[in-house]
Amino acid sequence: MNKKLSIIIVALVAIVVFGFQYLNHTGPFADINSEQNGDTYTVKRVVDGDTIIVSKAGKEDERVRLIGVDTPETVKPNTPVQPYGKEASDFTKKHLTNQTVRLEYDREKTDRYGRTLAYVWLGDDMFNVMLAKEGLARAKFYAPNDKYRILIEQAQKEAQKKQLNIWER
Missing domain, CATH: 1.20.5 (Single alpha-helices involved in coiled-coils or other helix-helix interfaces)
Structure with a gap:
């Protein structure tokens, strides 16, 4: 050889x-944030398709922005509701409201707006992937948080191939 x-x-x-x-x-x-990768919370409220409010006994409510996905806008000031924004928001409400979820963090735990950044696990399913797979979110990553980039981008490709929701032609 x-x-x-x-x-x-x-x-x-x-x-x-x-x-x-x-x-x-x-x-x-x-060990990337492994000491924090098991926090369980109850989803108190859904702000829009990719932002939720969670609570945990003895702690203040936390605003959580899902890592790796971007859903069409529904509540952004001075921005009209975008196509499929309501569907994305309704999908998130249907699946997460009052549910117990596990938050998994990446390299940066918060963004410049003070929101917690997390992958949201509903049982064994990552909700971030579910949104992309349904065609209700685009894969969107901000360095250095990209732990599940391949999974989310693959889910988006499946939705594009099926022409689901935001990907319909």
Whole structure:
């Protein structure tokens, strides 16, 4: 085996091993905010498709912006309600209102507006992915928060292929 082929094989093995560890939250990637990645809350109110208010006993209510998704606007000042904004908001209300959810954080826990940034887990399902898969949100990421970029972008591609909601032609 020549030296070039050996280097390529070693590189591919490393990519597979680290990729597996990343997706399964083990190895060198496991500790990214791991002490915070299990906080459970009750969804008190839905602001719009990608923003919710959560509560936890003994704590102030928290405004949470879902990471990796952007739904059409419904409540932004001086902005008309955008197509499928109401549907996205209604979908979020239907699935999250009064539900217990787990918030998972990425590298930055808050944005410049003071909102908590999180992936929202409803049981074993990530709600951020659900929105994209239904065609009710576009994948949108702000560095450095991109832990689940591949999953959310794949969900968006599925919705685009099916021409669901915001992707209908």
